[in-house]
Amino acid sequence: MRKKIFLSIFSGAICFCAHSQLTINNAVFFIQSGATVTVQGDVTSNVDIQGTGLLQLKGSTLQNVDMGGFTIPNLEIDNTANVTLLNTNARIGSSLTLTNGRLRLGNQNLRIASSITSVAGVSSAKFIETNGSGVLTKEGLNTTAFVYPVGFSGTEFNPLSITNTGTADDISVRCLQDVLTNGLSGAPIASDFANNSWVVSEDVAGGSNLLLSGEWVFGDELPGFNRAKSGIARYNSGTDWDLPASNVLAANGSGPYGRNRSNISAPGVFAPADLEFVNRASFNVRVFLQGAFTGTAGTAGGLMRDNYRSSGVLPTTQPYGGGKFVHTGVQGGTESFNPAILAVTGNNAIVDWVFVTLHDATTPTTKYQTRAALIQRDGDVVDMDGVSPVSMPINSDGNYIISVGHRNHLSVRLPNTSPMNLVENAVAPSWDFTTGMSQAFTDGAISTNLPMISVTTSANTRFCLIGGNTDGVSSAGINGRRIIYSGSGNDRTTILSTGLSGNSATTNPITGVNFATMARYDLTMNGSIVYSGSGNDPVIISNALGGNTAVTATEHQ
Numbered sequence: 076m077r078k079k080i081f082l083s084i085f086s087g088a089i090c091f092c093a094h095s096q097l098t099i100n101n102a103v104f105f106i107q108s109g110a111t112v113t114v115q116g117d118v119t120s121n122v123d124i125q126g127t128g129l130l131q132l133k134g135s136t137l138q139n140v141d142m143g144g145f146t147i148p149n150l151e152i153d154n155t156a157n158v159t160l161l162n163t164n165a166r167i168g169s170s171l172t173l174t175n176g177r178l179r180l181g182n183q184n185l186r187i188a189s190s191i192t193s194v195a196g197v198s199s200a201k202f203i204e205t206n207g208s209g210v211l212t213k214e215g216l217n218t219t220a221f222v223y224p225v226g227f228s229g230t231e232f233n234p235l236s237i238t239n240t241g242t243a244d245d246i247s248v249r250c251l252q253d254v255l256t257n258g259l260s261g262a263p264i265a266s267d268f269a270n271n272s273w274v275v276s277e278d279v280a281g282g283s284n285l286l287l288s289g290e291w292v293f294g295d296e297l298p299g300f301n302r303a304k305s306g307i308a309r310y311n312s313g314t315d316w317d318l319p320a321s322n323v324l325a326a327n328g329s330g331p332y333g334r335n336r337s338n339i340s341a342p343g344v345f346a347p348a349d350l351e352f353v354n355r356a357s358f359n360v361r362v363f364l365q366g367a368f369t370g371t372a373g374t375a376g377g378l379m380r381d382n383y384r385s386s387g388v389l390p391t392t393q394p395y396g397g398g399k400f401v402h403t404g405v406q407g408g409t410e411s412f413n414p415a416i417l418a419v420t421g422n423n424a425i426v427d428w429v430f431v432t433l434h435d436a437t438t439p440t441t442k443y444q445t446r447a448a449l450i451q452r453d454g455d456v457v458d459m460d461g462v463s464p465v466s467m468p469i470n471s472d473g474n475y476i477i478s479v480g481h482r483n484h485l486s487v488r489l490p491n492t493s494p495m496n497l498v499e500n501a502v503a504p505s506w507d508f509t510t511g512m513s514q515a516f517t518d519g520a521i522s523t524n525l526p527m528i529s530v531t532t533s534a535n536t537r538f539c540l541i542g543g544n545t546d547g548v549s550s551a552g553i554n555g556r557r558i559i560y561s562g563s564g565n566d567r568t569t570i571l572s573t574g575l576s577g578n579s580a581t582t583n584p585i586t587g588v589n590f591a592t593m594a595r596y597d598l599t600m601n602g603s604i605v606y607s608g609s610g611n612d613p614v615i616i617s618n619a620l621g622g623n624t625a626v627t628a629t630e631h632q
Contacts, residue, residue, distance in 0.1 A: 106124065302325070
């Protein structure tokens with residue numbers, strides 16, 4: 076009959092050295108406090124190691140540890156040839172120190188007791204290598220952050236810190252060598268990611284609320300990766316990579332780099348991604364600009380003039396960035412188009428740039444994202460290819476308020492009662508402001524004017540953004556949101572004094588050179604600043620005010 080053996084290693088300066096293998100077979104192996112057992116061969120045990128002393132693995136060749144799922148209280152890895160978990164899992168009860176080399180998990184799991192707050196000695200050369208299906212598990216992870224010192228191979232160290240403000244749980248992490256199209260499967264993604272991904276899992280489903288802080292180095296970054304607009308993306312099973320627009324920010328650090336993501340209730344596969352993979356939704360919206368609207372032949376209700384396009388002065392990069400048109404979010408200010416789209420004529424010809432804002436549906440004064448878009452002659456607001464619905468970053472699927480503004484027109488937005496439901500990768504919803512006054516939000520506190528102006532031409536009535544505001548691109552104050560014919564801050568005087576340098580008898584053509592400074596005064600959008608006579612610009616202000624030059628028109632926002 077096999078007997079149990081009790082072997083006690085006492086404290087003090089004693090060091091018990093096992094030059095070959097340490098095998099514990101149904102025996103009590105006790106390492107007292109202050110004592111160290113140094114092993115240069117493999118370690119095999121089918122019971123917990125007892126005591127508070129240290130087990131040191133200090134071989135000169137690869138060492139294997141086969142613990143049968145049992146516990147080592149205190150373990151030190153001091154082997155430049157590395158240590159591998161072999162055949163079975165293992166658990167660390169009190170401390171884990173990496174002095175030299177890496178601990179390779181392969182397909183086995185390593186558990187860290189809840190009392191352990193960190194792994195000591197970690198560096199880019201000393202970490203836990205998750206080179207298979209094995210995971211590193213922190214038991215009872217709670218509000219104290221724990222750094223999982225993991226990497227897929229000896230040259231891929233990508234630690235992940237996790238805090239759990241939800242129900243304490245056993246949280247596990249392993250690294251994948253690549254970022255895969257379907258999270259855990261599919262072809263490796265070739266661009267716009269830092270090429271490492273973390274698989275995070277929980278022991279008990281539900282209740283977790285995780286904050287992840289991941290790290291990568293320059294060599295991990297795939298072609299096109301934009302570190303200045305990056306975040307932690309999560310693969311949504313069966314759909315795609317989920318990256319909320321609010322999570323896209325500049326990376327921390329100067330190498331290694333880091334980003335974090337909070338409020339994660341469902342673990343999964345995570346990876347650093349850039350703006351290219353941000354959540355996006357598309358929508359169709361239609362507006363007319365009073366200054367450009369002519370009502371000439373075309374689609375029902377008429378078209379707008381496209382003189383800027385036909386004369387070749389329309390800038391190919393977005394012109395907004397001042398006054399009430401200040402960009403916010405992750406995309407605004409970067410838009411540009413291929414000049415080839417200006418060859419299109421007819422209904423879909425490009426008229427000008429407009430300014431689009433995504434607002435919170437409950438509190439529309441909260442602005443999430445802005446961007447510049449293009450407007451066609453028939454009023455369709457489109458993306459940079461000149462034809463597609465507008466695409467904007469979103470935090471998540473749901474309801475949003477959309478507003479559209481223009482350089483010298485008052486902006487309009489959806490009514491509070493009619494938010495647009497935006498869903499990533501879904502069919503783009505539509506909204507047409509031109510068909511009725513009720514299509515735009517009306518501020519009941521404004522009594523001087525409605526949110527749009529009704530224009531009738533060829534027996535068709537269409538509703539347009541109100542033209543005549545020359546201050547919108549320069550003033551964030553009230554004058555940037557009002558149209559004034561006379562008196563202090565009026566729009567008419569600046570047309571003469573600035574747009575025409577005080578000479579009412581001359582005209583000033585809009586060119587590619589002066590577009591940024593002078594197009595605001597061309598209220599008719601016919602390509603020239605004109606103060607009097609045929610096609611003059613002050614008449615747009617007068618029409619916007621219904622001929623009553625003593626009143627002002629105010630934006631309904």
